[in-house]
Structures are given as structure tokens and as C-alpha cells.
Amino acid sequence: MDTQLDTLVHTPTKSLPGNSYTDPNIFNIERRFLFRSLPVLAIPACYFDKKRNYTVVDIAHESVIVAKNKEDEYQAMANTCRHRGKRLLDKKNINSNERINLKSIVCPYHAWKYNLNGELVIARGDESSLLKGLCLKKLTVEEAGGLTFYHGKSRQIPQLKELNRVLGNFQLQNGKLNATKTYTVNANWKLWTENFLECWHCAPNHPELCEVKGFINQFEEGREDLYIHDDLNWRKQSELQGWTPPEEVDFLSEGGLFYFNVAMPLGKDKETATQSGKQIGPSLGNLNGMKGGAIFGCFGPFLFYVAYVDYIVLFTIRPKTVDETEVEVFWVTHKDYNGTKDELTWLWDTTLQQDIVLVEETQKGVQSLYYTPGPFQADEYRTQAFTGWWKQWYQQNKS
Numbered sequence: 568m569d570t571q572l573d574t575l576v577h578t579p580t581k582s583l584p585g586n587s588y589t590d591p592n593i594f595n596i597e598r599r600f601l602f603r604s605l606p607v608l609a610i611p612a613c614y615f616d617k618k619r620n621y622t623v624v625d626i627a628h629e630s631v632i633v634a635k636n637k638e639d640e641y642q643a644m645a646n647t648c649r650h651r652g653k654r655l656l657d658k659k660n661i662n663s664n665e666r667i668n669l670k671s672i673v674c675p676y677h678a679w680k681y682n683l684n685g686e687l688v689i690a691r692g693d694e695s696s697l698l699k700g701l702c703l704k705k706l707t708v709e710e711a712g713g714l715t716f717y718h719g720k721s722r723q724i725p726q727l728k729e730l731n732r733v734l735g736n737f738q739l740q741n742g743k744l745n746a747t748k749t750y751t752v753n754a755n756w757k758l759w760t761e762n763f764l765e766c767w768h769c770a771p772n773h774p775e776l777c778e779v780k781g782f783i784n785q786f787e788e789g790r791e792d793l794y795i796h797d798d799l800n801w802r803k804q805s806e807l808q809g810w811t812p813p814e815e816v817d818f819l820s821e822g823g824l825f826y827f828n829v830a831m832p833l834g835k836d837k838e839t840a841t842q843s844g845k846q847i848g849p850s851l852g853n854l855n856g857m858k859g860g861a862i863f864g865c866f867g868p869f870l871f872y873v874a875y876v877d878y879i880v881l882f883t884i885r886p887k888t889v890d891e892t893e894v895e896v897f898w899v900t901h902k903d904y905n906g907t908k909d910e911l912t913w914l915w916d917t918t919l920q921q922d923i924v925l926v927e928e929t930q931k932g933v934q935s936l937y938y939t940p941g942p943f944q945a946d947e948y949r950t951q952a953f954t955g956w957w958k959q960w961y962q963q964n965k966s
Contacts, residue, residue, distance in 0.1 A: 581943065587757065587957075589934050596961070606866070606869075611742070615635045621634035627886050636682070636684055642708065649702070651676060671688070677691060687703075712737075713739025729826055732813055737852045742899045743901065749893055749894070752927060755889060755892065756892045763871050765948075766783060767947055775917050780840070804859065805857070827949070831861055833861060839876050842913055848877040848903070870883055
């Protein structure tokens, strides 16, 4: 085990205290000092297939517009008019085939007008000539691994380059955003992150996931030998087809962020994660060697991803309040995908509905006066590492 991971894992031996998930004051500290510094996935880059397209992202009472200007450059701006603070744009239906040719941003309140660089170009009023130096508050935009992020830091985040290494060959920027769904979870965002960082709960709670991913029951039944056999065969076949899984990183924490990625075989002769087990679209990036396997990763704590030969699922965590979280999920395929949306979304829509029940019931539990932190088990080592990461951050920022 990595020395750094070992340190993080053994710092907290138990789960977080209840107020970590229920105290509005703690959530406000996170909102002010953590959320603004973290990279947030706005949307896969393929969504910006035309200039002047845009999306709106809402996290913890903050709303951000991410758009492409007429020079085909990314811009991220606070969705707040510089006059009276009115929200400028509503979040649009991403599933619609409509691509709005956004030429400018006009405030619905008093018709102040901004260009797509966020500059004020029309300010109605007696002192309008003095106001034209105003512009919308800007954030930094970066593209990595075919994904578009924004964050509140003035410099680029070097760790994002890790996504180029892991996801770059999938050529997601040339793919198609085929489906998206947003799930409302009545629970603190950390409980959702903790849940997604471990699969110890998968065997008792996710029968469909276990059927698609045979390795879950192999480990549950103590048959690591079968997993090793499947893994060696999958990697051998992958290399014969010209693809080698990226080097794995298991929970590396640096620069206030953490990330990991692991590659694994699906087993049971499954080609991909569908009900039939058969590939339902062209291989992303022509990576035919991915067939029969998956890459699971996280760029923490707001983005998880699972990549298969024919599609990738992106899970973006968007905290709303101390006890409400939205999970926005994107399914990206090859542009010539020929399956249905139901086939594409079946597995993870089913699994997420099951996870919502688990996490919401856990939120109720941590609110109880009888709740006390419980001991971590061996298979929860990433969750354990995350709580160590969060506790370290909170100790440095709570005062």
C-alpha cells in the first residue's frame, strides 16, 4: 500500500461524528472555503460542439455559467448580474437536442447586457457610461480528459492532467453526450462520496451490478484466484488488440485534492456493462481492447467515472444544502452510438436508485442522538482515506 495512503487510512479509525453531516455551520465553512477551490465538472466537452453553447451549474447557492464565446474559447462566469444580483440564465434541459446560439447574456430584470466574455456592454441608467467597466465575476476553466471543469483558483490545477493520462485515449471530446439524469438525494454530500468510494456494500444491495460485474461476488466468496485469472486474461487480450490499461493510482492525495483509478475485468464473458453483456455501440476512441473490462476512478471529491468499451458514465456530486445533494450523471458514447437510451442507462440508473435509499437512510441515522462513529473495515479503505482527507481540511479551516 502507498505510504501516503497508509497514513491517510490510519489517521481516522472510525467514521466521522454526526455533526459533520448535519451542522449547517460546517456546511457553510465548506461552501466558503472548500467548494470554491475544487474543480467542478461542468459538462463533457463534446457538448460544446458548437460555439456559443452553454450550461449552468448550481452548487450550494452558487450558480455558474460555462459557455463558449465567438472565438471558441471557454468562459466561466458567476450567474449573478452586477446590478442587483438577479440570476441571469436558468439551467436548460441538456437532454434536448436544442443547441442555443447564445450571442449575449441579458439580465431579465433591468436588461443589462453582457457579452460571452462576461463584459458589460449595455447598462441602462443615468450613469451607464460609468458602469461599462463592470464584468461578471470570472472563474477559471480547464479541459482535461475530454471534460470541461471550472474552479475558483486563479491558476490551473496540475492534477487535472491525470485525467488526460487515464481518459485521453477515449477521445470523449469527439463523442456524444447521449443521456443525462439528475438525482436528488436527501443527504449530506459526504455520505454520498463515502458510499461511492467503497463496494463492500455492493453484494448485499446491488444484484444487477453484481450480475454485470462478476468480480464483486468473486471477492465476496473469497475467490480472488478466479478474479486474478480473469484479470490476466483480460489484460492479455487487451494488449493483443493494441491497448494497455493505464497505470493504476489508488487514492493519491496532493495539493488539497485526491484521485484514483483502477482497471478491472468484468468477468462472465461480459463485453460491457449492459443487460445482455454485449457491446451496444462503437468502441470509444477505437479502444477495442477495453472490451470485457472497466476503468473506475475518482477526481475527488465531486467526480466519479466508470469507463467501458462503448460508453463512459460520469457521476458529478453537487451539494445543495447540509442535507440535500444532487448527483448529475452523464453518459457519453461514440458519436455513432446505435443503442437505445434505456440500454445505455439501465445499469447505473438502477444502481443509483438503490444507493439513494442507502444514503438517505444513513443520513437519518447520523442525525440520531444514539449515533456514534463506527469502526472502518478493511474493504472501506478508500472511504477511510477520504474521511482522513476531510478531517485534515476541516482542522485547517474551521477557525
